[in-house]
Amino acid sequence: MRAFPVRLAQAGLMAMNVLFPPKAAQGRNAFEAAAQHRLVSDWVASLRTADEEIRGDIRMLRARARELARNNPYIKRYLRMLRNNVVGPKGIRLQGQVKRPDGTLDKLVNDTLEAAWNDWASNPVTVDGKMNLRQFEQLLERTWAVDGEVFVRMVTSTRLNPYGLALQAIDADLVDHQYNRAASPGRNEIRMGVEIDQYQRPVGYWVWEMRPTSGIAVRGKRYFVPASEMRHPYYQDRPNQTRGITWFHAAMMSAHMLDGYEESEAVASRIAASKMGFLEQTTDSLSPPPGDSKKPLTMDVAPGTFEAVDAGWKISTWDPQHPTSQFPVFVKQMLRKISSALSVFYNVLANDAEQVTYSTMRSFSLIERDDWATLQEDLHDLWRKPLYETWLKTALLTPRLNLLSKDPSRYMAVRHRFRGWPWIDPEKETKAAVLAIGNGLSSRTAFLADKGEEIEDVLDELKREQDLAAARGISISSEAPDDEERLTESEWKAKQEEDGGRGNGDGRARTEPQAPGTQPSVAQ
Numbered sequence: 001m002r003a004f005p006v007r008l009a010q011a012g013l014m015a016m017n018v019l020f021p022p023k024a025a026q027g028r029n030a031f032e033a034a035a036q037h038r039l040v041s042d043w044v045a046s047l048r049t050a051d052e053e054i055r056g057d058i059r060m061l062r063a064r065a066r067e068l069a070r071n072n073p074y075i076k077r078y079l080r081m082l083r084n085n086v087v088g089p090k091g092i093r094l095q096g097q098v099k100r101p102d103g104t105l106d107k108l109v110n111d112t113l114e115a116a117w118n119d120w121a122s123n124p125v126t127v128d129g130k131m132n133l134r135q136f137e138q139l140l141e142r143t144w145a146v147d148g149e150v151f152v153r154m155v156t157s158t159r160l161n162p163y164g165l166a167l168q169a170i171d172a173d174l175v176d177h178q179y180n181r182a183a184s185p186g187r188n189e190i191r192m193g194v195e196i197d198q199y200q201r202p203v204g205y206w207v208w209e210m211r212p213t214s215g216i217a218v219r220g221k222r223y224f225v226p227a228s229e230m231r232h233p234y235y236q237d238r239p240n241q242t243r244g245i246t247w248f249h250a251a252m253m254s255a256h257m258l259d260g261y262e263e264s265e266a267v268a269s270r271i272a273a274s275k276m277g278f279l280e281q282t283t284d285s286l287s288p289p290p291g292d293s294k295k296p297l298t299m300d301v302a303p304g305t306f307e308a309v310d311a312g313w314k315i316s317t318w319d320p321q322h323p324t325s326q327f328p329v330f331v332k333q334m335l336r337k338i339s340s341a342l343s344v345f346y347n348v349l350a351n352d353a354e355q356v357t358y359s360t361m362r363s364f365s366l367i368e369r370d371d372w373a374t375l376q377e378d379l380h381d382l383w384r385k386p387l388y389e390t391w392l393k394t395a396l397l398t399p400r401l402n403l404l405s406k407d408p409s410r411y412m413a414v415r416h417r418f419r420g421w422p423w424i425d426p427e428k429e430t431k432a433a434v435l436a437i438g439n440g441l442s443s444r445t446a447f448l449a450d451k452g453e454e455i456e457d458v459l460d461e462l463k464r465e466q467d468l469a470a471a472r473g474i475s476i477s478s479e480a481p482d483d484e485e486r487l488t489e490s491e492w493k494a495k496q497e498e499d500g501g502r503g504n505g506d507g508r509a510r511t512e513p514q515a516p517g518t519q520p521s522v523a524q
Contacts, residue, residue, distance in 0.1 A: 050238035065246035069146045085372040088419030091134030097413040116401045120163045127168045147172045149234035149244030164394030174208040191242045202227040233382040251341035258334040272322040280316045376418040384416045420451040
């Protein structure tokens with residue numbers, strides 16, 4: 001009974017707090033991250049459009065990113081990883097998928113497309129005749145990461161290339177970010193050198209003309225490149241973003257600070273390795289300094305010897321301790337931060353295999369491969385697919401690509417094959433794949449696609465091997481498990497009924513002869 005008045009008083013107090021909140025609660029934010037107090041006084045943030053943020057910093061970001069790409073070993077390591085995992089050592093291959101009206105692949109058309117594309121890609125494709133497609137795309141991916149954007153002009157000319165298409169890379173510095181113009185009747189808006197229409201769709205690009213003078217290129221005047229001739233891959237972090245920024249922006253400060261710290265620690269360690277000492281005269285000594293007073297005092301030291309010091313003098317040593325015990329811990333923490341910003345495995349970026357287990361390496365490698373695969377898809381959507389469309393339109397008008405129809409839409413069904421990755425533990429992964437395929441949970445096509453291979457190529461290669469072996473009278477067919485001959489279907493069923501599913505008496509399943517056409521079983 002006594003609790004009733006107390007509860008009533010508490011309810012009344014809560015009601016008063018709701019109607020008339022205390023001053024401390026009146027200014028409290030619903031989101032802690034939006035609070036304004038002394039602990040976040042150094043948290044400077046502003047609301048600006050994406051282009052306003054980029055316009056003021058894009059040039060400095062690009063310059064510093066290029067400096068890191070030249071001199072920072074960890075950024076250079078990342079760029080090599082990017083080149084090897086996205087474009088790959090063999091480049092991106094084209095595979096025709098054009099089909100006949102009955103749904104089967106048109107081998108003649110696909111072979112013609114692949115042969116013409118490979119001929120174009122393996123020879124110089126740039127306007128200066130210096131790089132083939134694989135080399136150009138490696139440069140493109142590297143430039144995209146460092147500058148944050150790439151400008152490539154599609155130059156249609158049979159004089160520069162027999163297939164009618166040559167590629168011209170344009171430095172991002174030449175698309176002037178300071179060239180801006182407001183929209184007016186009859187004129188489009190220009191944002192940072194990019195002309196856009198009322199829907200913010202790029203109409204064209206204003207590029208500085210470079211004129212060589214005494215071996216030094218100087219800017220002339222701007223010229224206009226229509227958007228239909230220019231490819232501009234970049235990532236949009238926010239809506240209505242016109243230009244791209246370097247991929248390193250979240251890691252640049254940490255990389256620069258770590259570089260300076262390592263340099264300072266290296267210098268300090270070098271000084272610490274040079275032990276030094278000083279001859280110091282005691283306060284009660286009246287004896288003159290030993291030796292010639294006009295020359296600085298020096299002492300020659302040899303291992304295993306002790307030098308006698310005159311009375312009234314003593315030796316004071318200077319022995320700094322570098323590197324400190326916290327040096328490797330700090331470097332690792334900074335590199336983990338940089339690795340997170342670049343979305344790569346720390347141990348791979350830092351070449352540090354210390355205390356790495358198999359399960360850790362496997363888990364992080366699979367996560368990292370998803371990031372590489374995403375970059376591959378982005379390169380396909382923003383670059384490779386538009387490139388093939390342009391190449392096909394120009395190549396069909398030349399004698400180099402001789403097909404029945406000149407309509408490009410009939411030959412757009414192609415696949416751009418990016419590199420895959422081998423399994424970390426091939427034996428275990430292959431056994432798991434065989435088990436999944438045998439139980440209908442996966443397919444050979446999916447298994448080979450994960451490795452960057454096509455089932456058509458594998459089957460064609462197997463067929464060539466079998467024909468070559470047969471021509472020489474050699475059998476290369478696989479044997480049954482445990483060297484047992486495969487039974488016929490009726491013999492296998494009879495064997496199963498006879499055994500009745502008995503085991504080996506040790507808790508393990510027996511290894512049985514395989515039925516015809518089935519996959520070998522894997523003991524658990």
